[in-house]
Amino acid sequence: MRFMSDELAGGRHLLTIGQLANYAGVTVKAVRVYHDRDLLPEPPRDSSGYRRYGAEHAIQLVKIRTLVEAGVPLARIKELLGAGPEQFAEALDEIDRNLRKRAEEIRRTRQRIAQLHSGDRLFVSPEVASYLQRLREIGVSERTVLLERDLWILLQSVAPEQAAAWIADKLAAIADPEFCTLYVDYDAAFDWSPNDPRLPALAERTRQWFTSRDANAEAEPAPDPTITQLATVTAGASSPAWARIAELAKQTR
Amino acid sequence: MRFMSDELAGGRHLLTIGQLANYAGVTVKAVRVYHDRDLLPEPPRDSSGYRRYGAEHAIQLVKIRTLVEAGVPLARIKELLGAGPEQFAEALDEIDRNLRKRAEEIRRTRQRIAQLHSGDRLFVSPEVASYLQRLREIGVSERTVLLERDLWILLQSVAPEQAAAWIADKLAAIADPEFCTLYVDYDAAFDWSPNDPRLPALAERTRQWFTSRDANAEAEPAPDPTITQLATVTAGASSPAWARIAELAKQTR
DNA sequence: ACTTGACCTTGCCCCTGGGGCAAGGTTCGA
């Protein structure tokens, strides 16, 4: 009969790779990878070629696992274990800062995931989101609101700064009750025939609203042709009546 | 002169891959990977072969990025985007649970990292850690404490359950002042010559302490030969005097 | 009309941190 301690008598290295891995809570494969990467020194082998580990390896392995769990890349761990204690302490500080940052990111991601559930706050800027919300509140149809949303998405992608300037303008406009009724009437006109007799009046009211606004505002924000055309073209593409209004507005101007 | 909107007039797809990627906060490469993985439909191409995206792609891409950031594998994301809304909601719940779990893990990892800074609480069980702490408090040399620590590490790796039983025993013993003075004397004897005349007396006191303890305890915990041998052999390997004491104790028994 | 720089295209190989499997050799407990 043999005791395990008979094997130990010869030296301080008695753990098999499986025992070591189990102790540290890692897989056998991981231990071998750490050997390959020179993070953990290769221990002596016993007579049959098995690796035999001692307490010093166990300690080192727990350090490695702790750093790995903290998200430190293996190459960096190798540097750290070889460095002096003051660099090590400094590195630990930085690792802790990273961990805190990651916790914060998880917090934000959780909020995002919750918003993914419903709503479009995720796809547009907060300003645009509240603009869309106002549209819904004054009774604009969901179809038109979604059309607006898509327009803003495109706008923010193509020219984020001009989109920001324009949305500020729109947020101001929607505080005006006259603009609201005008918008609601536009919404209703979506399905009208392009020959509907009510269209010229709507175009005229639109023209008047813009005129009075431009009179009040001293320096109107430069009306970038790209963006205004983008808006009209996109809108016109979905509703023939809206396209007709744009045409009428151009003629009277 | 051409306006960007001239290109748009033909359809609703106007973003280049770079604009799209920039809007969603991902790299161009990532967008192409999502095409390869069938997460994001391939948009139409313009006359020169460039991909041209619309708002619907932007929305889809933001969803994808949000899920990717939450750590959802691409294959799973593909399933989710194709599934019905109730499965989607269910999946979001599970993802959120995972995120919370990860936040908790980060909290624990931060504590571990802090302990890595100094101390050996990471390498042994809490019971062993407090035992080692007691040894330091009664004045045992650091060298011997480290020797004990390494022994416990090996013990916990080879036979965790017996180590747990033994440490309970040791924690009881160290409450006995007689055991403490005995331990401190052992510590001092580490460097003695194996022929030192004080050794037999020390061996005799050891024998007596064990005898009286065994008399008090009715059922002594099965003295596993593997473990006791491990202890004696490991200890004896580092100090000839200790080896001599073990030999003396064996003779008198 | 030409150039320059920023984009776009496809294709291929590279990285991390291991997992899985093959094809053996070893040791343990009954």
Place this chain on the structure above:
DNA sequence: TCGAACCTTGCCCCAGGGGCAAGGTCAAGT
């Protein structure tokens, strides 16, 4: 003495892209 549970090396595979090559295209300035 046998089967289960170890151990050994070696090789290929995965996600989620990054980097680079070798081109084609576009807008602006001169």
